[in-house]
Amino acid sequence: MWNNLVLKLILLVGLINFINGDSAPRVVCYYDSRSSLKDGLGKVLPTDLLPGLSQCTHLVYGYAGIKANDFKLSPLISNEELDVNNGLYKQVTSLKTQYPSLKVLLSVGGDADETFEKYLALLESSTGRIAFTNSVNVVLKQFGFDGLDLAFQFPKNKPKKVRSTLGSVWHSFKKTIGAAGKPVDENAETHKDQFTSLVVELKNSFRIDNYELAVTILPNVNITWYFDTASLKNYVDYINIAAFDIYTPVRNPKEADYVAPTLSITDRNVDDNVDYASTYFVANGLPGNKIVIGLPTYGRAWSIEKDATITGSPPIATNGPAPQAVQTRTPGLYSYPEICNMLLNDQNKNLKGELAPLRKIVDSTKRYGLYAFRLPDDNGNHGVWVGYEDPDSAGNKAAFVKGKGLGGVSIFDLSTEDIRGSCTGGQTKFPILQKVKEKLK
């Protein structure tokens, strides 16, 4: 009799949790497996993530792609990912033996695959959607994933300039925006409906195994175009908004600006910030606790030239991506540990040229995020401007998420986090992740 009552109580609590959605904030940690292919400090293997994983509710493996001919899920970096004993998929899901409550999802797309056309073709083909769904289920089951993150590749907004009054630096601007006025996707409405169908088909196919389904909105995809909130809300576990890369040196070579603002900024597009995106989805009926906000652990870095503004305050005239650094080895992209070690410290305080320290400018209003910069030297060389997140700014964003009752924060990604604690002399590993977790409590 007692047992029976306890059982009923447990079932009731379970039901209430089910109806409300699990309300503990998510900390969704991405792992970009391309980092496993690098050498030196940039190389990150699944086991390197272990010291951070106690802070994550989700670990998301990035990224799988799709095959253009049959739309089936397929590995992106090598077929060895699929080795059932030693492949990367298995290595990542095996981390659950140490963290049994960790949910490990496989992410598809994520701007790691070829162009978006293939993804739109998948949507347009009902047999293609079935083939995709079936192949997803096979892979999730075979490797022991807990679900799928649909980081679907859609056409992106055209880059917009912030100001037209910067004078001569705009001489090449017309080339950047491309053919003026042409819509990015004439069939966006149809693609929106087809995307809804895909999500419904996937989630229905997941019910037996109780797999999670997340939808990730990639940077610079217009949130009003492809996501029918009312239809999606009962089929997604959460919607993850990658609210960063608003400016990048590739999209915006001639101008840098805040890369991941929390709130709107005067004289900018009203829709390019965390607050706009989360408010939009809540207004369209998505429960706040199903909204996850993504932030980067890397910075976007531009070269700045002699005639750049001396305050460093954005928007700032730039000259394409800054030279690559030793770990990330990608022009215009610095990991958080690379950036923190470029800031003023005892070793670099007297150095000149490309080794001279960067000056960090903190945003005390907590609206815009932070940046760091180094003015060009007398010959006009080595000027750098980088927009990024550090533990404090990421903590501010997490506090915003918590204050609004949203569903959590996602970290893009662990491979550019300070996994060795090099910003604190080895003291604090995964400092951004830790601060986010702390502020969400």
Ligand SMILES: *[C@@H]1O[C@H](CO)[C@@H](O)[C@H](O)[C@H]1NC(C)=O
């Ligand atoms: C997103 O789409 C809406 C509606 O078409 C448009 O008003 C808005 O300017 C777009 N945002 C961007 C950043 O292009």
